[in-house]
Amino acid sequence: MKLNYKNTAKTFDELFTQAGRARPGLSELSNFLKKESLVSLNQRQSAAEMMIRTMGITFTVYSQGENIDREWPFDIIPRTILKKEWERVQEGLVQRLTALNCFINDVYNDRKIIKDKVVPAALLDSSTNFREECVGITPQFGVWAHICGSDLIRDADGTMYVLEDNLRVPSGVSYMLENRNISKRVLPELFERYNIQPMDNYPTQLFDTLSSISPYPADFPEVAVLTPGIFNSAYFEHSFLAQRMGAELVEGSDLVVGDDDCVYMKTVGGLSRVDVIYRRIDDLFLDPEVFLKESALGVKGLMRAWSKGKVGLANAPGAGVADDKVVYTYVPEMIKYYLGEDPILPNVPSYKCEDKTQRQHVLQNLENLVVKPANESGGYGMYIGPRENKRTTAEMKRRIKANPRNYIAQPIINLSTVPTLCDNAIEPRHVDLRPFILQSDRSFVTAGGLTRVALVKGSLVVNSSQGGGSKDTWIIEEKNP
Amino acid sequence: MMLSRVAERMYWFGRYIERAENTARLLNVNTNLMLDLPKVKFIWNSLIDITGSQQAFAARFQVEDERNVVKFLLDDPSGSIKHSIEMARENVRTTREIMPNETWEKVNELYMYVPENIASGLRRTGRHQFLKDVMRSCQEITGYLAGSMSANEAYNFIKIGRNLERADMTTRIIDVGVLNLTIDENSEIKEYENILWNNVLRSSTAYQMYRQHVKDRVNGEDVCDFMINDPAFPRSVTHCLKEVQSCFETLPNPDHPLRTLAHTQRMIAGSDVISLLNEGGLHQYIDEIQEDLADIHEQLVQNWFRHDSAVLPAAADAG
Numbered sequence: 001m002k003l004n005y006k007n008t009a010k011t012f013d014e015l016f017t018q019a020g021r022a023r024p025g026l027s028e029l030s031n032f033l034k035k036e037s038l039v040s041l042n043q044r045q046s047a048a049e050m051m052i053r054t055m056g057i058t059f060t061v062y063s064q065g066e067n068i069d070r071e072w073p074f075d076i077i078p079r080t081i082l083k084k085e086w087e088r089v090q091e092g093l094v095q096r097l098t099a100l101n102c103f104i105n106d107v108y109n110d111r112k113i114i115k116d117k118v119v120p121a122a123l124l125d126s127s128t129n130f131r132e133e134c135v136g137i138t139p140q141f142g143v144w145a146h147i148c149g150s151d152l153i154r155d156a157d158g159t160m161y162v163l164e165d166n167l168r169v170p171s172g173v174s175y176m177l178e179n180r181n182i183s184k185r186v187l188p189e190l191f192e193r194y195n196i197q198p199m200d201n202y203p204t205q206l207f208d209t210l211s212s213i214s215p216y217p218a219d220f221p222e223v224a225v226l227t228p229g230i231f232n233s234a235y236f237e238h239s240f241l242a243q244r245m246g247a248e249l250v251e252g253s254d255l256v257v258g259d260d261d262c263v264y265m266k267t268v269g270g271l272s273r274v275d276v277i278y279r280r281i282d283d284l285f286l287d288p289e290v291f292l293k294e295s296a297l298g299v300k301g302l303m304r305a306w307s308k309g310k311v312g313l314a315n316a317p318g319a320g321v322a323d324d325k326v327v328y329t330y331v332p333e334m335i336k337y338y339l340g341e342d343p344i345l346p347n348v349p350s351y352k353c354e355d356k357t358q359r360q361h362v363l364q365n366l367e368n369l370v371v372k373p374a375n376e377s378g379g380y381g382m383y384i385g386p387r388e389n390k391r392t393t394a395e396m397k398r399r400i401k402a403n404p405r406n407y408i409a410q411p412i413i414n415l416s417t418v419p420t421l422c423d424n425a426i427e428p429r430h431v432d433l434r435p436f437i438l439q440s441d442r443s444f445v446t447a448g449g450l451t452r453v454a455l456v457k458g459s460l461v462v463n464s465s466q467g468g469g470s471k472d473t474w475i476i477e478e479k480n481p
Numbered sequence: 482m483m484l485s486r487v488a489e490r491m492y493w494f495g496r497y498i499e500r501a502e503n504t505a506r507l508l509n510v511n512t513n514l515m516l517d518l519p520k521v522k523f524i525w526n527s528l529i530d531i532t533g534s535q536q537a538f539a540a541r542f543q544v545e546d547e548r549n550v551v552k553f554l555l556d557d558p559s560g561s562i563k564h565s566i567e568m569a570r571e572n573v574r575t576t577r578e579i580m581p582n583e584t585w586e587k588v589n590e591l592y593m594y595v596p597e598n599i600a601s602g603l604r605r606t607g608r609h610q611f612l613k614d615v616m617r618s619c620q621e622i623t624g625y626l627a628g629s630m631s632a633n634e635a636y637n638f639i640k641i642g643r644n645l646e647r648a649d650m651t652t653r654i655i656d657v658g659v660l661n662l663t664i665d666e667n668s669e670i671k672e673y674e675n676i677l678w679n680n681v682l683r684s685s686t687a688y689q690m691y692r693q694h695v696k697d698r699v700n701g702e703d704v705c706d707f708m709i710n711d712p713a714f715p716r717s718v719t720h721c722l723k724e725v726q727s728c729f730e731t732l733p734n735p736d737h738p739l740r741t742l743a744h745t746q747r748m749i750a751g752s753d754v755i756s757l758l759n760e761g762g763l764h765q766y767i768d769e770i771q772e773d774l775a776d777i778h779e780q781l782v783q784n785w786f787r788h789d790s791a792v793l794p795a796a797a798d799a800g
Binding site for chain 2: 054242
């Protein structure tokens, strides 16, 4: 079809330059889009949606007190990144997670980074994700966050920034893998022409990472995925990962901690020991003996089992201390402090409201900034300057002044765009990218990640619960010239 | 060793898929029968009896006519084909990691197919196709499992569910046949006796196998005997129980459920179905079998799904 593609100077388009030409190495895809008729593209889109229906790829949204299982929204036009650029990003992500793990282990043990005044002590005392119960513990290899999902965004000038690091229970990897399955079926000719990095080794890598933290690494470890159950919005993913790893998918009520402090699951043949748990429930629900007493999702005694080294937990309880918007602002300093290296991937420039000068700047320029609470995820509690009114702005000012530690502010980044099939035309839509990083005694980064796309014209909100969709992400190895 | 919770869901999955298929067949066979016997009225209410849904039906409908009964068995929220498929899907949806992917996809397809096509199932013209599609999908699911799932514990629990459900359905179909034909020796039904026993066979897909096995014309004595005692026909009670037995034997600590099962098997082997039928004792006998099937169910639930006390010694071993 004839492309009448309008990308503006204010954003970076992942496929086309300002002049409307394909970026180097990506002409196959742009030629394909130009040659294909709209009918054919729409057919491929319908085939993809049909696959999503029959394969039952869903996500759950909460609406009016009900859980609704929705089909996963997917756009067939992929987001592309050249392998050369991606390799550098991978290095940057590993560097980042290594430093974050050093930081977590440090704050629960020697607190050197605080003694050396790189990070203020007040930061931890006020962190809602700091777990007193974890002090003095060093898990296997000193690693706390074994699975991390970092959100990357690209600014108008083409710089790739890290927006946040999700260290608690990051989700989305199953959709990343399913998106690839779908696009292989609906765009087979492009897979023939391009050299696209495969990504389906993730479950194997995840299994190896989990196995490596077993208390009995010599045996074939019993790995279980702990889910809150079918009503959780990420249940599809829990089940998917358990299936792909050949691990048991367990709920809290399937597990019991014995007098020997080992964790067992209730099987048809009696109790059977579990060595590693990939837990997909939040810290506070893990163990009613230690955290929320009324939690029915967790397992009594699980913290006891973990702290005595009888079971591996991924991510370790308390790892979320580094998943905090204010701690985030210190990651570049951590990289220098622990690794003696310069950060490969930059943070989005951020203002810490706890700092007086920076706070003044934030309060004076609120209309042009995004303000984020320290411990929320999924975009909750966010203040987006240009979209707010006088009342909400005054309210935000009041909140920042009342609790400056709880807020950071960032300039608005105009996310990059990718061509997207919209009602009978291909138009630019804004995207972000969530790669997944694994770490234990080794590190691994997915080849690409989950690209989320804001399907509404001009919108920067990519969350699937708020009109966002997804795309396959292609890491393309350039052919020899 | 599989989780008790998962095992229970597999078991119910097996039961619900079988139930959906059986209900579809019952409706199909009886819709055909209606065309032969337009004057006979009891057929539709007997379907409600067979499926044991008298109460649920009475709560929604007053008249047991074709329209109401078909509507009930197709889309009632508790006793219908639609419900069985929803429950089957819910059980796989929560245990997807155990099953071959194709099975899940097929179950999911069926789950979407039923509400979209249920309207044509309500009309006589579209009903045959609709029910046939449902039966075929259920068979495909069973086929996928047989062709791509290891004969592991999960598979055995599905098979146990399927065979107990089958045995139960077979007894219900015979029971209703017996009841209808023995109510009144002189009623007009008697003239259709042969057609009705044919119908009993067809409701269990037993017609062809019966004809090959029993040389005599279709008659009540042989039909009842065949459907309860034939060792080889897949829907006979004896065969289903034999299948359940072989599954039990592969599972850990099967003693209690096996004992309960053996008791029923002995009772059936020692009974003379033909004289029971002629002396009017068959209805009561079938009641006994059904109670036994309920006991076997209860016993296996206690033994493998809710065995909290039974696991303690194993815990000590594992430690």
